[in-house]
Amino acid sequence: MKWYKIDEVARETGLTKRTLRFYEEIGLIKPPERSEGKFRLYSEEDINQIHNVILAREVLGFSLQELQQFLALKETIRKHTESKDEIPPGQLTEIARSLEEQILMLEKKINRMQSFKNELNELLTHLHETIPTKEE
Numbered sequence: 001m002k003w004y005k006i007d008e009v010a011r012e013t014g015l016t017k018r019t020l021r022f023y024e025e026i027g028l029i030k031p032p033e034r035s036e037g038k039f040r041l042y043s044e045e046d047i048n049q050i051h052n053v054i055l056a057r058e059v060l061g062f063s064l065q066e067l068q069q070f071l072a073l074k075e076t077i078r079k080h081t082e083s084k085d086e087i088p089p090g091q092l093t094e095i096a097r098s099l100e101e102q103i104l105m106l107e108k109k110i111n112r113m114q115s116f117k118n119e120l121n122e123l124l125t126h127l128h129e130t131i132p133t134k135e136e
Helices: 006-013 017-025 044-058 064-083 089-130
Strands: 040-042
Touching (some): 017 044, 040 044
């Protein structure tokens, strides 16, 4: 397995080393392996996880708090699926409610983005209508 130092991961992801350490501290990414000298060593899987966090923040517009909630839900569901542990019905209902809230939040963001895109398209259309053609 190939290991990457924090400098390499920072270059690969476009994040600063400080941001990577912060994301680790607040639980957005799992703590990486450590070398004998206590340097952080990241795997390809770690880097993919960081790219997913970046995607969720930049593309989906998740706040750090929303990301933490999503990752906590995802981990709970993963543990339930892998271990076949029974989750009490009340907790399952709460998890379902949280997922429904996140889906609703995404739908609202998508609608706002679509509205903004429509506004930009209208401005562009108006601009194209006002640009003189070569024949004029």
